[in-house]
Structure formats: structure tokens, C-alpha cells
Amino acid sequence: MKRVVAIALSALSINASAGFISQDSGFGVDTITLHEETGLEWLDLTATQGRTVNDVLGQLDTGGDYSGFRHATFDEVITMQEGFGITYNLSSFDHAVGQQNASIAAMANYLDFFGATGTNEDDVFGFGTVVRDNGEDRTFWSIYDNDASALFDTDTGYLQDIFFAQARNISDPFTGQFLVRSDVSQVSEPSTFALLGLGMAGLGFARRKKA
Numbered sequence: 001m002k003r004v005v006a007i008a009l010s011a012l013s014i015n016a017s018a019g020f021i022s023q024d025s026g027f028g029v030d031t032i033t034l035h036e037e038t039g040l041e042w043l044d045l046t047a048t049q050g051r052t053v054n055d056v057l058g059q060l061d062t063g064g065d066y067s068g069f070r071h072a073t074f075d076e077v078i079t080m081q082e083g084f085g086i087t088y089n090l091s092s093f094d095h096a097v098g099q100q101n102a103s104i105a106a107m108a109n110y111l112d113f114f115g116a117t118g119t120n121e122d123d124v125f126g127f128g129t130v131v132r133d134n135g136e137d138r139t140f141w142s143i144y145d146n147d148a149s150a151l152f153d154t155d156t157g158y159l160q161d162i163f164f165a166q167a168r169n170i171s172d173p174f175t176g177q178f179l180v181r182s183d184v185s186q187v188s189e190p191s192t193f194a195l196l197g198l199g200m201a202g203l204g205f206a207r208r209k210k211a
Helices: 053-057 074-083 104-114 156-162 184-210
Strands: 003-011 014-025 028-035 040-043 097-101 124-130 138-144 149-155 175-177 179-182
Touching (some): 028 104, 040 074, 104 124
Parallel strands (some): 124 175
Antiparallel strands (some): 014 028, 028 040, 040 179, 097 149
């Protein structure tokens, strides 16, 4: 099953579009989101929900649960979310910083693709951690209800102080991790042409040998 969406973005007087395609995987139906602009395939947040960062890091190698994936960078997450029309201004990274978003539909659409990690009486939310090489991991809180939507970026220490612990060895039942991989179809195309070229060369060699 595949879903395709084209989201129109407006920046000043310039209009742009970004395409997202939802695909099935071994994790279930519609658990991969291809961002056509970047060629990255994103795994649903629900596929890593409730697992520690250390646990997921140990499953990225060949044979692991998340073989072929890696943790997305902070900039990759921002670019992807902007593709859905979710815009915000993070002016400080000391504590929780967020901004109300004008479009509830954009946030709802984003979480429809990436999977909501929880709900309550009023809100639908998807919490995703960005794992960084410097150890300063960050968590995006994406939330919407019938009246408003919001995106918050929080640092690990702040979460531990007032909300819940999100250290690398501690799991949270409502939080997943942003994992990406290169679009398989894009990666495989050069290999296909290379094999075709080798095959043609082999046929030519065989013909010359018979002659």
C-alpha cells in the first residue's frame, strides 16, 4: 500500500512543493515515508517507540532490527518537517522552545505519515528523539488538537528536569527515534546499469572468442 501527498509551501511570493510517499516495510503497513526532495526514507516513530537510544544504536548494524538505517541529523529533521509545511523559529536551544503553528492540518498530516506515539483526551502527539554524535540528543514534541498545533524542541537535560528522563539508557513509552536510510530505488539504479554493462561486455567477449 502506498500513499502519495504533495504539500504546497509558500515562502514570501515563492511557491514550492515537496512530495512524500508512504510505503510498506517489514515493520508494517505504511511504516516508511520517502521524502522525494531529499531521497531519504524515514522510518515511523512508532517503530522505535519505547526503546532506548543505546538499544537502537546496537541494532543498526547488519542483522540488527534496524539494519540499513541511521539516526537522522538535526537539520534533516527540520528539512523534512518544513516539507510538510510545519514552520517554526527556534531561537534558543537552552530549554524548551516552541511556536504555535498556523496549520493544524499540516501537523495532523505529518503525524499521519510518521505515526502518533500517543494520545490523550484532547491531543494527538508524536515525540521523536534526534540522536547526535556529540551526545547532546534532542527531542521534538509534535502536538495538535482541534484548536491549535505546536512543535517543541527540547534538550535532554531539560526533559530530565521537568518532564521525563530521556537519557540514552532510559526508555520512554511515548517517544521514538528519527531513523533514515537512502532511497533503495535510487541506490540500486547505478548498480543495475553497471551489471548490464558487464553483461554486454561479456557477450561481446564470448562472440569474439567464437569467431
